[in-house]
Structures are given as structure tokens and as C-alpha cells.
Amino acid sequence: MLASNETKARWLSWGRRGTAGAAIPMALGFDQVTQRFGDVTALSEVSLSIEPGEVVALLGQSGCGKTTLLRLAAGVERPSSGRVLLEGSDVSSPQSFVEPEQRGVGLVFQDYALFPHLSVRENVRFGLRGYDETSAEATALRAIARVGLADLSEAYPHMLSGGEQQRVALARAIAPRPGVLLMDEPFSNLDRRLRDVVRDETAALLKETGATSIIVTHDPEDAMRIADRIVLMRAGRIVQVGTGEQLYRQPNSLFAARFFCDFTEIEGRVLRGAVDTPVGRFPAGDLGEGAQAVVCIRPQAIRLTPKGFCLPGRVVTRRFLGEVDHVLLAVSGFDRPLLARVSLTGSVREGDDVGIDIPTDEVLVFPAGDT
Numbered sequence: 061m062l063a064s065n066e067t068k069a070r071w072l073s074w075g076r077r078g079t080a081g082a083a084i085p086m087a088l089g090f091d092q093v094t095q096r097f098g099d100v101t102a103l104s105e106v107s108l109s110i111e112p113g114e115v116v117a118l119l120g121q122s123g124c125g126k127t128t129l130l131r132l133a134a135g136v137e138r139p140s141s142g143r144v145l146l147e148g149s150d151v152s153s154p155q156s157f158v159e160p161e162q163r164g165v166g167l168v169f170q171d172y173a174l175f176p177h178l179s180v181r182e183n184v185r186f187g188l189r190g191y192d193e194t195s196a197e198a199t200a201l202r203a204i205a206r207v208g209l210a211d212l213s214e215a216y217p218h219m220l221s222g223g224e225q226q227r228v229a230l231a232r233a234i235a236p237r238p239g240v241l242l243m244d245e246p247f248s249n250l251d252r253r254l255r256d257v258v259r260d261e262t263a264a265l266l267k268e269t270g271a272t273s274i275i276v277t278h279d280p281e282d283a284m285r286i287a288d289r290i291v292l293m294r295a296g297r298i299v300q301v302g303t304g305e306q307l308y309r310q311p312n313s314l315f316a317a318r319f320f321c322d323f324t325e326i327e328g329r330v331l332r333g334a335v336d337t338p339v340g341r342f343p344a345g346d347l348g349e350g351a352q353a354v355v356c357i358r359p360q361a362i363r364l365t366p367k368g369f370c371l372p373g374r375v376v377t378r379r380f381l382g383e384v385d386h387v388l389l390a391v392s393g394f395d396r397p398l399l400a401r402v403s404l405t406g407s408v409r410e411g412d413d414v415g416i417d418i419p420t421d422e423v424l425v426f427p428a429g430d431t
């Protein structure tokens with residue numbers, strides 16, 4: 061949760077500096093930022109550079125420090141040590157502090173923080189206090205039209221769906237054309253179907269506005285669908301930074317791997333450069349001889365072949381999920397089922413004997429205990 065109601069009200073009541081014409085995206089940087097709250101270290105020496113116009117997702121489990129990093133960028137919080145930089149200049153450091161309203165930063169709160177007694181138009185205008193009457197009105201209406209709510213500009217928040225409320229919050233944040241847009245769990249209050257639509261719309265809008273954007277989320281799918289780069293965090297530190305594809309295909313740890321895929325994990329020991337498991341022998345990469353390892357098998361990588369080919373197995377359950385089937389396979393010598401997500405024809409049934417093909421280049425191997 062980004063802020064208390066009091067902080068939200070204060071944030072919203074400040075006039076926004078913004079940029080007069082099109083948003084001018086700003087570079088945002090964190091240099092060795094540490095944030096302590098009493099005994100709790102929320103962030104430990106975090107360094108990160110975000111390019112102008114880049115959309116970055118801060119991804120991680122609850123309590124890993126995502127929101128704290130967002131609050132530091134917004135200027136709602138001051139770091140215990142380290143620097144926050146906008147366009148290469150310190151905005152928070154031991155020597156200097158630029159007030160939030162001077163930063164040209166827009167914020168979308170997790171609960172949207174719309175004023176219930178104000179219409180859509182008035183809510184959006186509220187974020188434009190530094191503007192004169194005529195230009196505030198025109199700017200608000202332009203932002204409302206941009207999020208597709210022109211017909212609802214006189215409606216009140218309780219008359220809107222969750223997705224529409226989210227769009228009002230977005231319109232209010234983008235109206236002053238901030239150089240940096242910060243969004244705290246913007247899709248978490250939406251049901252699954254609406255979430256997909258709003259997420260794609262938001263992604264398109266962020267690119268259109270051109271603002272440098274940070275989105276906080278604990279959902280890897282949100283992060284992959286909306287962000288140019290994902291910053292995976294854990295316990296106040298950055299674990300890995302990269303595109304969604306890099307994090308998915310080349311996770312640097314078992315922790316990162318588990319975040320993006322529901323692997324079947326099998327423990328084994330490295331012998332002559334490979335790990336022997338009941339489902340096959342897999343190259344151990346850099347792991348030393350005798351090391352205990354975890355072999356991670358991607359359900360999507362598994363292919364089923366006719367009985368008699370590849371590894372023998374039996375279909376325990378098969379569930380049709382639309383585009384793929386979710387199949388649990390029993391393999392001799394392995395006490396748990398192997399999960400496969402495959403597209404099947406109708407001919408494979410529960411209880412059938414099949415062959416299981418596991419391409420070794422799709423299998424990841426990590427040191428055991430590397431969590």
C-alpha cells in the first residue's frame with residue numbers, strides 16, 4: 061500500500077508541475093539507496109537506472125520493498141542513505157531534497173483514491189490545481205477522452221465499474237503530463253477478465269504518453285505484459301533485471317525461476333557434469349562435481365510421444381484448459397507426478413501409457429538451497 065489517506069489527500073491537493081506540452085520523459089535513477097524503518101531494512105543499497113520513456117515493473121512478493129522504492133521516487137519518503145536522481149540530478153540525498161510537487165511525477169494509487177463527491181471531470185481537474193480555469197478544463201477533458209471516458213465525464217465514482225475507476229485515476233495522473241508516472245498495483249482490484257483488458261489499454265496509453273513509468277506488481281504476468289524491463293526484488297534487494305523473456309528463459313537463481321514458471325523440481329547430485337534423475341540426465345552447467353542440484357522441468361517444454369518412444373510414463377490426470385491441456389504424468393522411480401502443459405488431441409486419456417520427451421535445453425539446473 062503506497063500511502064495513508066492523509067498522504068494521498070496531500071499528494072492530490074498539490075498543484076502539479078508537469079510539462080506544458082507533450083510529456084517529456086525523464087531519466088530516473090536510484091544510487092545505493094537504503095531505507096530503514098526502525099529495525100526493518102526495507103531497501104538495501106538498491107541501484108537502478110531507468111531510461112526516459114521506459115516502462116519498468118517492480119516485481120516481488122509482499123514486503124520486498126517495491127512500494128518503498130516507489131515512495132522514494134515520488135518524494136513521499138526520504139532515503140536513509142543513497143540518492144534518488146531525476147534527469148541525473150539529485151532529488152533526494154543527504155544534501156538535497158526536491159519536494160514531491162516539484163518533481164513532475166504522477167501517481168496512481170492502488171485503490172485509485174477518487175473523491176466520491178466529485179464527478180469524473182472534477183476528479184481529474186483536481187490534479188490540475190496550478191492551471192488556470194480554461195486550460196485546466198480543456199486539459200482534464202482531453203485526458204478523460206484519452207482514456208475513453210468522454211461519455212462519462214459527469215458521472216460520479218460510485219456509478220463506474222472498477223475498470224472505469226482505474227481509468228479515471230489514470231486520467232488524473234496523466235493530465236498534467238508528468239515526466240514520470242508511478243503506479244502502485246494498478247490492476248489488483250480488478251477481476252481477471254477486466255484486468256486483461258485494462259492492463260493492455262494501460263500499456264498502450266503509457267507508450268502513447270511517453271512518460272517514464274514504474275508499475276508495482278506481485279504478478280509476473282502483469283509485469284511481462286506491460287513492462288519493457290522487469291526488476292525482480294526480494295527482501296529489499298534487486299535479484300535480477302531484464303526483459304520478461306530474459307527473466308523467463310534465463311533466470312539467475314531458483315528464486316527467479318520459480319517466480320515465472322510452475323516447474324517440476326527434482327533434486328539430484330552432479331556426477332560427471334550432469335545430474336541424474338528418474339526422468340533423465342541433464343547437463344549441470346557450472347555446478348561442480350558432487351554438488352547437490354535442483355533440476356527444473358518446464359511444463360510447457362514437455363512433449364508427449366506414442367508409447368515406446370522416449371521416457372515411459374502414464375497419464376494420471378488430464379484437464380482441458382482451452383488452449384492447452386494440464387497433464388500429470390507418473391514416471392517410474394519418481395514419487396511425484398510430472399506436470400506437463402501440452403496441446404493434445406482427444407486420443408490421450410487418463411490411464412494411457414505414453415512416451416515423455418523432455419528437451420534438455422529447456423531444463424534449468426540450479427544449486428540446491430539457492431532459494
Ligand SMILES: Nc1ncnc2c1ncn2[C@@H]1O[C@H](COP(=O)(O)OP(=O)(O)OP(=O)(O)O)[C@@H](O)[C@H]1O
Pocket residue numbers: 061097100101102120121122123124125126127128129278
Ligand atoms: N512506514 C513504515 N514503517 C515501518 N515499516 C515499514 C514502513 N513502510 C514499509 N515498511 C516495511 O518495509 C518492508 C517493505 O515494505 P514495502 O511496502 O515497500 O513492501 P512491498 O514489496 O511494497 O509490499 P506489498 O506488496 O505488500 O505492498 C516491509 O517489511 C514493511 O513492513
